[in-house]
Amino acid sequence: MFKILKYSFYDLIRSRWSYVYFLFYLALGFVLLFLNNDVSKAVITLMNVIIVLIPLIGTIFGVMYYYNSREFTELLLAQPIKRSSIFMGQYFGVAGSLTLSLVLGLGIPFVLYGLLRSNAIFDFSLLLVTGAFLTFIFVGLSFVIAISNENKIKGFGYAVLLWLFLAVVYDGLFLMSLIVFEEYPLDTFSLVATMLNPIDLSRILILLKLDISALLGYTGAIFKQFFGTNLGFFISLVILLLWTVLPILGLRYKAMKKDF
Amino acid sequence: MFSLLPHRKHALWLILLLLGQSLWAKTWNICNTCENSSIKETIALAKAHDTLLVQKGTYLEYEILVDKPLVIKGIDYPIIDGEEKGEIFRVQSDNVSLDGLFIINVGVSYTKDNAAIRVVQSKNFRIQNMVLEQLFFGIYLEKSSHGKVYHNRIIGEAVDEYNSGNGIQLWYSSDVEVSKNHVQGTRDGIYLEFSDRITITDNVSMDNLRYGLHFMFSNNDVYANNTFENNGAGVAVMFSKFITMKNNTFKKNWGTAAYGMLLKEINDAKIIGNTFEENTIGINIEGSNRINYTNNDFIGNGWAIRVVGACYTNSFKGNNFLYNSFDISYNSKLNDNVFEGNFWSSYTGYDLDKDGVGDVPYRPVKLFSYVVNRTPETIVLLRSLFMDIIDFSERVSPVFTPDNLKDAQPLMKIRS
Numbered sequence: 001m002f003k004i005l006k007y008s009f010y011d012l013i014r015s016r017w018s019y020v021y022f023l024f025y026l027a028l029g030f031v032l033l034f035l036n037n038d039v040s041k042a043v044i045t046l047m048n049v050i051i052v053l054i055p056l057i058g059t060i061f062g063v064m065y066y067y068n069s070r071e072f073t074e075l076l077l078a079q080p081i082k083r084s085s086i087f088m089g090q091y092f093g094v095a096g097s098l099t100l101s102l103v104l105g106l107g108i109p110f111v112l113y114g115l116l117r118s119n120a121i122f123d124f125s126l127l128l129v130t131g132a133f134l135t136f137i138f139v140g141l142s143f144v145i146a147i148s149n150e151n152k153i154k155g156f157g158y159a160v161l162l163w164l165f166l167a168v169v170y171d172g173l174f175l176m177s178l179i180v181f182e183e184y185p186l187d188t189f190s191l192v193a194t195m196l197n198p199i200d201l202s203r204i205l206i207l208l209k210l211d212i213s214a215l216l217g218y219t220g221a222i223f224k225q226f227f228g229t230n231l232g233f234f235i236s237l238v239i240l241l242l243w244t245v246l247p248i249l250g251l252r253y254k255a256m257k258k259d260f
Numbered sequence: 261m262f263s264l265l266p267h268r269k270h271a272l273w274l275i276l277l278l279l280g281q282s283l284w285a286k287t288w289n290i291c292n293t294c295e296n297s298s299i300k301e302t303i304a305l306a307k308a309h310d311t312l313l314v315q316k317g318t319y320l321e322y323e324i325l326v327d328k329p330l331v332i333k334g335i336d337y338p339i340i341d342g343e344e345k346g347e348i349f350r351v352q353s354d355n356v357s358l359d360g361l362f363i364i365n366v367g368v369s370y371t372k373d374n375a376a377i378r379v380v381q382s383k384n385f386r387i388q389n390m391v392l393e394q395l396f397f398g399i400y401l402e403k404s405s406h407g408k409v410y411h412n413r414i415i416g417e418a419v420d421e422y423n424s425g426n427g428i429q430l431w432y433s434s435d436v437e438v439s440k441n442h443v444q445g446t447r448d449g450i451y452l453e454f455s456d457r458i459t460i461t462d463n464v465s466m467d468n469l470r471y472g473l474h475f476m477f478s479n480n481d482v483y484a485n486n487t488f489e490n491n492g493a494g495v496a497v498m499f500s501k502f503i504t505m506k507n508n509t510f511k512k513n514w515g516t517a518a519y520g521m522l523l524k525e526i527n528d529a530k531i532i533g534n535t536f537e538e539n540t541i542g543i544n545i546e547g548s549n550r551i552n553y554t555n556n557d558f559i560g561n562g563w564a565i566r567v568v569g570a571c572y573t574n575s576f577k578g579n580n581f582l583y584n585s586f587d588i589s590y591n592s593k594l595n596d597n598v599f600e601g602n603f604w605s606s607y608t609g610y611d612l613d614k615d616g617v618g619d620v621p622y623r624p625v626k627l628f629s630y631v632v633n634r635t636p637e638t639i640v641l642l643r644s645l646f647m648d649i650i651d652f653s654e655r656v657s658p659v660f661t662p663d664n665l666k667d668a669q670p671l672m673k674i675r676s
Contacts, residue, residue, distance in 0.1 A: 048645075167645055171645065171646035171647070175641055179631070189637075200640075203643060211642055214540065214561075214563065216515060216518075216562070217516060217540045
């Protein structure tokens with residue numbers, strides 16, 4: 001598995017897209033800090049970018065990589081290597097290189113602009129950790145989609161639809177249902193619904209640090225317990241971890257079953 | 261040479277005064293081993309305008325009635341222990357001065373408002389450098405006027421509202437100066453009821469159970485340069501007129517009903533140069549008219565300003581709104597308030613003519629804040645892409661938010 005991981009990883013590190021992705025974050029970081037000159041404000045802006053763009057790029061990159069390396073995969077499958085290690089190796093290679101681009105691309109400008117001396121360092125590291133989680137989750141989901149669909153166009157379509165659904169449509173449906181059922185006690189429902197979407201979950205995780213004063217404005221015992229203590233933070237982290245593990249397990253299962 | 265002259269004059273007066281005092285005013289020494297070992301008994305012996313020096317030690321006394329003009333001064337903070345039996349000092353005379361005492365163990369009562377120091381119908385009193393601990397009510401001024409409460413430390417350990425008292429309470433009092441006090445851990449830090457022309461400056465009121473400062477039916481008061489931090493519900497100003505609030509700091513008042521400042525039925529007030537930082541709600545306004553909000557800073561609040569209803573002819577000018585989750589929240593479609601020349605950190609317009617004023621008006625009310633008002637649980641969707649899209653479309657063509665609620669001259673640079 002590690003050999004495959006190494007091959008995929010180095011293959012990607014050398015590829016043009018990784019550089020583009022890295023340079024994009026580098027430019028974003030520098031521009032944000034140059035325009036704001038205030039690390040805390042830049043962290044807020046960055047949050048919007050992270051919870052929307054990272055899933056999109058993770059999805060597209062994952063699908064693209066899977067379809068492009070299909071022939072190589074088939075070649076590997078002919079060798080006496082375990083199936084799971086081939087796919088796991090590829091998965092971790094892609095997700096790892098994307099995460100590296102993200103961390104370096106955003107980390108360098110922030111460190112240069114005096115992040116280490118600012119007290120936003122915790123918010124910022126949380127942002128990067130969430131970004132890494134989202135990369136792993138969405139690369140995993142896109143691999144599952146790609147492995148289930150032979151047709152490239154279909155696979156791409158489903159992957160982009162998945163992103164669109166989780167990033168925008170889900171929140172719309174969520175909001176509608178909250179307003180339609182406003183007569184009922186909704187705090188448990190709204191928290192559970194948040195947990196069911198990794199993008200919402202990461203958003204809440206970051207909000208717990210940035211907008212905690214607003215989140216505490218609503219009267220509700222469950223909310224108060226969730227947002228007012230460290231409970232919410234830990235539960236969100238655990239579920240995010242669960243969200244990372246689930247696609248990987250799905251990928252393993254699909255890889256075992258699939259007839260190439 | 262000239263600068264020395266006034267000092268000389270003062271010195272002269274002082275000598276005359278001391279001479280005069282020694283002629284008819286006596287100084288009494290009170291200590292555990294002295295002839296006079298009880299404050300109560302010494303007060304009974306003393307004549308008007310005498311001075312009582314309370315030496316270091318512990319005095320187990322309560323219900324000490326000061327009924328003649330005396331100066332009671334503690335040397336090295338003598339401890340006066342009320343043993344939780346009731347009120348400790350009761351001042352019922354003009355021109356009384358209490359200085360440098362350490363008062364502990366005021367009795368908690370469910371029928372009487374026992375205070376460490378109660379001043380009743382007196383004028384020209386002066387309470388300074390006192391330390392009050394384990395108290396019920398701290399300093400209670402009742403129908404008194406022209407006094408000064410200066411540089412006291414009041415530390416309570418209040419847990420429940422029903423069996424705790426207020427740090428400094430003014431009831432039907434007027435022309436009192438409350439300054440440089442530190443109040444913490446009481447029910448209301450400073451409480452005013454029916455008290456006019458009070459000046460409250462340079463106080464720190466923190467970690468109180470309910471309000472840091474609480475106004476009721478008190479007019480023409482000024483409070484300035486105070487800090488209110490981490491109080492259960494912040495500061496409440498209610499049913500009062502002509503109040504000036506200047507350069508105060510309201511910080512970290514978090515919770516479902518916590519406000520930096522709660523205004524209810526306040527008319528003709530001035531709110532200038534205050535800082536509201538990291539409160540759930542910076543200012544909650546209800547039924548308040550003709551108020552000028554100028555040069556305030558709202559930093560990192562959940563809601564910077566929440567307008568609940570019936571607020572007319574208020575003006576918001578030259579304020580900084582920085583990184584609040586919501587800048588302004590309204591619950592009606594009507595707007596009669598003016599927003600002008602403020603700096604909004606989420607303003608995205610441009611300034612082509614370079615006059616420092618944005619060319620596109622800023623609309624501070626997000627549609628999302630209406631949604632949250634209606635269904636509070638939707639707060640979990642804060643900062644989601646979907647909400648941003650909806651807010652954007654509302655900003656382009658307002659349907660739900662008041663059409664004229666906008667800052668037509670938003671500043672491009674932060675007001676420093």
